Amino acid sequence: xxxxxxxxxxxxxxxxxxxxxxxxxxxxxxxxxxxxxxxxxxxxxxxxxxxxxxxxxxxxxxxxxxxxxxxxxxxxxxxxxxxxxxxxxxxxxxxxxxxxxxxxxxxxxxxxxxxxxxxxxxxxxxxxxxxxxxxxxxxxxxxxxxxxxxxxxxxxxxxxxxxxxxxxxxxxxxxxxxxxxxxxxxxxxxxxxxxxxxxxxxxxxxxxxxxxxxxxxxxxxxx
Amino acid sequence: xxxxxxxxxxxxxxxxxxxxxxxxxxxxxxxxxxxxxxxxxxxxxxxxxxxxxxxxxxxxxxxxxxxxxxxxxxxxxxxxxxxxxxxxxxxxxxxxxxxxxxxxxxxxxxxxxxxxxxxxxxxxxxxxxxxxxxxxxxxxxxxxxxxxxxxxxxxxxxxxxxxxxxxxxxxxxxxxxxxxxxxxxxxxxxxxxxxxxxxxxxxxxxxxxxxxxxxxxxxxxxx
Numbered sequence: 402x403x404x405x406x407x408x409x410x411x412x413x414x415x416x417x418x419x420x421x422x423x424x425x426x427x428x429x430x431x432x433x434x435x436x437x438x439x440x441x442x443x444x445x446x447x448x449x450x451x452x453x454x455x456x457x458x459x460x461x462x463x464x465x466x467x468x469x470x471x472x473x474x475x476x477x478x479x480x481x482x483x484x485x486x487x488x489x490x491x492x493x494x495x496x497x498x499x500x501x502x503x504x505x506x507x508x509x510x511x512x513x514x515x516x517x518x519x520x521x522x523x524x525x526x527x528x529x530x531x532x533x534x535x536x537x538x539x540x541x542x543x544x545x546x547x548x549x550x551x552x553x554x555x556x557x558x559x560x561x562x563x564x565x566x567x568x569x570x571x572x573x574x575x576x577x578x579x580x581x582x583x584x585x586x587x588x589x590x591x592x593x594x595x596x597x598x599x600x601x602x603x604x605x606x607x608x609x610x611x612x613x614x615x616x617x618x619x620x621x622x623x624x
Numbered sequence: 625x626x627x628x629x630x631x632x633x634x635x636x637x638x639x640x641x642x643x644x645x646x647x648x649x650x651x652x653x654x655x656x657x658x659x660x661x662x663x664x665x666x667x668x669x670x671x672x673x674x675x676x677x678x679x680x681x682x683x684x685x686x687x688x689x690x691x692x693x694x695x696x697x698x699x700x701x702x703x704x705x706x707x708x709x710x711x712x713x714x715x716x717x718x719x720x721x722x723x724x725x726x727x728x729x730x731x732x733x734x735x736x737x738x739x740x741x742x743x744x745x746x747x748x749x750x751x752x753x754x755x756x757x758x759x760x761x762x763x764x765x766x767x768x769x770x771x772x773x774x775x776x777x778x779x780x781x782x783x784x785x786x787x788x789x790x791x792x793x794x795x796x797x798x799x800x801x802x803x804x805x806x807x808x809x810x811x812x813x814x815x816x817x818x819x820x821x822x823x824x825x826x827x828x829x830x831x832x833x834x835x836x837x838x839x840x841x842x843x844x845x846x847x
Contacts, residue, residue, distance in 0.1 A: 452689075452691075455685070455691070455694060456685075456686055456687075456688075456689065457686075459682050459683075459685035459686035459694075460682075460686040462678070462679075462682035462685070462686070462701065463679050463680075463682035463683040463685070463686050463752075463753070464679075465679075466675075466679065468675075468678070468705050468706075468714060471678060471682075471701070471705050472705055472706065472707060475698070475701055475702065475705070475707075478685065478694070478698055479698065482691050482694050482695050482698070483691075483695065484695060484698075491691065530686070
């Protein structure tokens, strides 16, 4: 079994090599090379991911007998679904869609959803429903790499996609802060509960799998 | 398909005939006939139910694609698991256990859990994991009958089981109020979403099933 620093480094290394910041579609987005149609396609397909995140997190809760972990994890559902006085991340993404010219009805009905994006997201939900809960939690650790990609994306939108009004960017902004908190929690739970050599390897594999989910979602957008 | 009043009446009729207020063990409890050992056995076995309720409710959340319903349902997890400034229902039941002389460690380890109680509770969790979510929500409607049984139980404990200090009774007290709110929400969701003749029949069957879960839990305590 690896000591915590080595295990953490092994997890971070997965993202360095496989996170979707390296995907050609993301690179083109950040260079300002995407057409409005391509941006809208990305927003619409990523919405299917967004709307399934609370389903995935509830699946983790429903398999976790540790009350202390559930008490930490539950704020993800509140953050994303929203609650009194807080619209939530899904609604923030709908607003990004509106800013890009996408009708919310199109998003909710999956009108523009590509098959590969659906399969990737559904595979992620199934993973959370079927894997040991500490391993499912480890799969969330792509959040460790999210603040950087969000910061780059925000800059790219401000610079290149000036046809998108900046009232659409709340989702990116909120995730820069939230992802730091969330990934800190998820990393601590992973270190605490993936506490055998086998579980550590499963956690690393889970994070590779999750990187593949995000990667495949972008593959599905290639014309 | 039944109109709402007839459907509601059909649901209420299930409880009148099958809810565990009629179970011999409950009748003996309310007549003050149980020994301290029998009370402790009941508290310990019912704890297995209590600690699985958030798992069951998270399973419902994880199968429910309706954000508006998830936003309502999630407070059950917060209420039962607790959160900052609120210990939660599970902890209130642990305190009832302490008041009855049961060590919290015994409760959490299932030391006194009878097989029939485990099977009944596990069947309830499996039901929530596998049934359509509106039907799983309908199975929660035993809450409609909970305020009365809690009120009777509180009176019986105060009158007959004076060896149990009344700082143990918070769970009963909080559930009298909570169950009214919770069952109102669950009934409205059931009326709104069990919106075909077939789903209405499944909802009624789900409530019968849930009554059987509670009944079987008490059967398991018979010496």
